[in-house]
Amino acid sequence: MLHRQMKSPRVDGDDISAKREELRAYFHQSYDLFESLFELLISDEVFYRQSEPTRHPMIFYFGHTAIFYVNKLVASGALRERINPHFEQLFAVGVDEMTWDAASDTLKWPSIDDVREYRKHVRTMVDELITSMPMSLPITQKDPFWAIWMGIEHERIHIETSSVLHRQMPLQFVRSHKDFPICPIQDVSPQNRLVGFEACDIQLGKGSGDHGLYGWDNEYGEHKAQVKAFQASQYLVSNGEYMEFVLAGGYTTPRWWDEEGLKYLQIRQALCPPFWVLQEDGSYKFRTLSAEIDMPLNWPVEVNALEAEAFCRWKSAQDGEVYRLPTEDEWAVMAQEGGVGEEFFDDTRSNINLAHAASSVPVDTFAHGRLYDVAGNVWQWTQTQMDAFKGFFTHPWYDDFSEPTFDGKHNLIKGGSWISTGNEILRSSRYAFRRHFIQHAGFRYVVGDGETESEKYARIEQMYERWKKRYG
Structure with missing residues (x-):
């Protein structure tokens, strides 16, 4: 069943309590959609496969969007203590898109259960910050709340780019999912003009x-x-x-x-x-x-x-x-x-x-x-x-x-x-x-x-x- 997504909340308004709840709903919907996409992989072992030779194994992308929240909240000054400094370095940098060469996979990746647990910690942390951080409207680009918006929109980019990697994964490693039905309509192509x-x-x-x-x-x-x-x-x-x-x-x-x-x-x-x-x-x-x-x-x-x-x-x-x-x-x-x-x-x-x-x-x-x-x-x-x-x-x-x-x-x-x-x-x-x-x-x-x-x-x-x- 498809889940039409919320639109990105406005950063202005006059009701701070309502804005917090709107942002919270948007954050959790993004987090949920990203994780449901990875349910297309048939097993935990597939997380350690590269779907395309110039990209990292899938586990990198699964961890990357979570550590991004932490790193940007630290940069904004809203977060003083990191959750897992090793993860926040390991999952920070993707492959160099400037090269045509295959990505080397020499890194030692953690267990998928540890990454799932880390994602839970980040979800809880962001949710708590949405509740506790001082908010004034409109949110400006120097406001720590901007870092939360940045994290959400970054994750939504990776929903798109990770879905491409899923399409490139060999068929034997993916499965259908009720949240991602394909269009059943096919016909001859129309004459272009x-x-x-x-x-x-x-x-x-x-x-x-x-x-x-x-x-x-x-x-x-x-x-x-x-x-x-x-x-x-x-x-x-x-x-x-x-x-x-x-x-x-x-x-x-x-x-x-x-x-x-x-x-x-x-x-x-x-x-x-x-x-x-x-x-x-x-x-x-x-x-x-x-x-x-x-x-x-x-x-x-x-x-x-x-x-x-x-x-x-x-x-x-x-x-x-x-x-x-x-x-x-x-x-x-x-x-x-x-x-x-x-x-x-x-x-x-x-x-x-x-x-x-x-x-x-x-x-x-x-x-x-x-x-x-x-x-x-x-x-x-x-x-x-x-x-x-x-x-x-x-x-x-x-x-x-x-x-x-x-x-x-x-x-x-x-x-x-x-x-x-x-x-x-x-x-x-x-x-x-x-x-x-x-x-x-x-x-x-x-x-x-x-x-x-x-x-x-x-x-x-x-x-x-x-x-x-x-x-x-």
């Missing part, structure tokens, strides 16, 4: 005094832009539409791939999207959280940015157009016209927030104006490299959340997926991943004046040089 948008001005970013909702530091600042006229695909690219590229030899034709994409193909030996499973007869099955099903041709394809860009180059050659990924600014224009929600995406009109399924649904299910799935179903890759808005400042309690991504090697994703919750389902949220990373992410293509390939790589190089000067 382009929809035009006129030129307009946009403004993005939160002011430093915006205390309505919790935000990560990269959401603050100001960004203004003049968006040129463009056309966007009505639907996200479906498995069926992407199948044409695969069957045309897309993964074995080097000219559709840039240098980074060719490196991905070489290292991963990829011949199809990551959640497609090639069968002996040449057909494909599709991997969900805990099962392989017949290929849902009308669900959105899930690929990394390199695969999405390769498809765009191939389709450009077929149609005589110049297709590309949209920019963050163009996505904002589509979201504004589509009426996806003023602050939060509307989960009654989007496959998001676990409101409809623990999987994608057909790409022609949820209309947002003239387009479908401007928000929800899967995240959407953009061609925008992650960078700071004017006026950005790093939050001192989490100084490595955003700044390491300002290197020209991380692309923004927008719109959220079926399992996105909390801050992830805000229009203002800004998340980015390395272009070879796999998430519940797909894409739509656009046509319009944009950067040439050479201009794009020149700008990326400038960003990277600026990042190197700052960080070495």
Whole structure:
């Protein structure tokens, strides 16, 4: 049975007692959902397996979100004594996403029972702090309560990213779960077409005094832009539409791939999207959280940015157009016209927030104006490299959340997926991943004046040089 998630509570208001209870409910719901996700693993032994060679064993992620609360509450000054200093160091740092290499698993991990007991201690501690810490409204970014919001929203990010790892775990190590049912609807994919948008001005970013909702530091600042006229695909690219590229030899034709994409193909030996499973007869099955099903041709394809860009180059050659990924600014224009929600995406009109399924649904299910799935179903890759808005400042309690991504090697994703919750389902949220990373992410293509390939790589190089000067 699906459990639609609470929306992230506002950090303002006038009733402190009610705010404490709202925050407490949000915290426990997040903690419960994260733990229920790990019930998909068939046994405790599976916690010590890597589902993907570049990531830690699953036990790391199970412990990581709990120690994060402790470490950020210590940083805020709200917590003076640690619960388990060894755990709070062991589970603190994930693998280096900047490398393509497999993660070495030489660490000695504790028993899963000890980690479960630790999670119980953290749950009790946070609950007690919600009751006992002095509260004044609105909660500001310097308030210790901000650290609790930070811990909850961090755990909700890991609900999403850990669900990807569950999909990558071999089938014999996972099982179905009543809280995570998949969509039963499959059909042929709809015919995609382009929809035009006129030129307009946009403004993005939160002011430093915006205390309505919790935000990560990269959401603050100001960004203004003049968006040129463009056309966007009505639907996200479906498995069926992407199948044409695969069957045309897309993964074995080097000219559709840039240098980074060719490196991905070489290292991963990829011949199809990551959640497609090639069968002996040449057909494909599709991997969900805990099962392989017949290929849902009308669900959105899930690929990394390199695969999405390769498809765009191939389709450009077929149609005589110049297709590309949209920019963050163009996505904002589509979201504004589509009426996806003023602050939060509307989960009654989007496959998001676990409101409809623990999987994608057909790409022609949820209309947002003239387009479908401007928000929800899967995240959407953009061609925008992650960078700071004017006026950005790093939050001192989490100084490595955003700044390491300002290197020209991380692309923004927008719109959220079926399992996105909390801050992830805000229009203002800004998340980015390395272009070879796999998430519940797909894409739509656009046509319009944009950067040439050479201009794009020149700008990326400038960003990277600026990042190197700052960080070495």
